[in-house]
Amino acid sequence: MKELFIITALCSLLMLGACSAPRLNIFDATPNPLQEFTLEGKGKDKILVIPVNGMISDTPKPGLFSTTLSLVEQVVVQLNKAQNDPSVKAVLLKIDSSGGAITASDLLYHEISAYKAKTGNKVTVIMMDIVASGAYYISLPADLIMAHPTTLTGSVGVIFLRPKAYGLMDKIGLSVEINKFGKNKDMGSPFRESNDEEKMLTQRTVDTFGNRFINLVQKHRRLDESSLKEVSTARVFVADEALKLKLIDKIGYIRDAIKETKTIAG
DSSP: OOOOEEEEESSOOOOOOOSSSOEEEEEOSOOTTOOEEEEEOOSSEEEEEEEEESOBOSSOEEOSSSEEOOHHHHHHHHHHHHHTOTTEEEEEEEEEEOOBOHHHHHHHHHHHHHHHHHHOOEEEEEEEEEEETHHHHHHTTOSEEEEOTTOEEEOOOOOOOOOOOHHHHHHHTOOOOOOOSSTTTTTTOTTSOOOHHHHHHHHHHHHHHHHHHHHHHHHHHOOOHHHHHHHTTOOEEEHHHHHHHTSSSEEOOHHHHHHHHHHHHO
């Protein structure tokens, strides 16, 4: 007898017509309480679709009357619900994000990995318009990564921007007096040019985070030397390029991702 699934998703009005496929449920993004909606299918087992949209951050979002959960909190709350629901057999992450903060991205990477380890369930990814930088970082634990034909992905790198105002200040006759304890306390200050030691220390920090990122890519994707070199340039790739480089596993649409997730979930 063919096993049936329910397919679920968070705050998404995605409509997927067929009823013989896994059942799709959507949990409302509001945490009190989370509400689950069936989008597709019949059966006792579920595939949970979790949208990951926008900047990856652990900062709560201000609202008109109250703050809402940060993107990291939203995803973690939903993973926890899935972990405590034995009928959830797999999670499909529907990602559309250009990335975000390093630590927030690493937190989601850790939580997704922990969910897999604790439950034994499969996790898959469907990439939408753009899944770059930190958004690709959080995709790495997935058992299958699928991109739409028009997806942009990659940007495997780290950037640290520091605006400098001292040139403008000189023009208008403005100066800043600094008292400090510790010679590097004002490292990166916009009010003066960085010295060689400070530039070296800053680059060392960026390299540390960048090497962690590229090492995780290699751990999960097993790129050959040529592909790894190309990916390390931190450029973005169209779906066809990403497939050749093995940054993704397949190209398809969300229905295809659901079908693949059903197969992987057993």
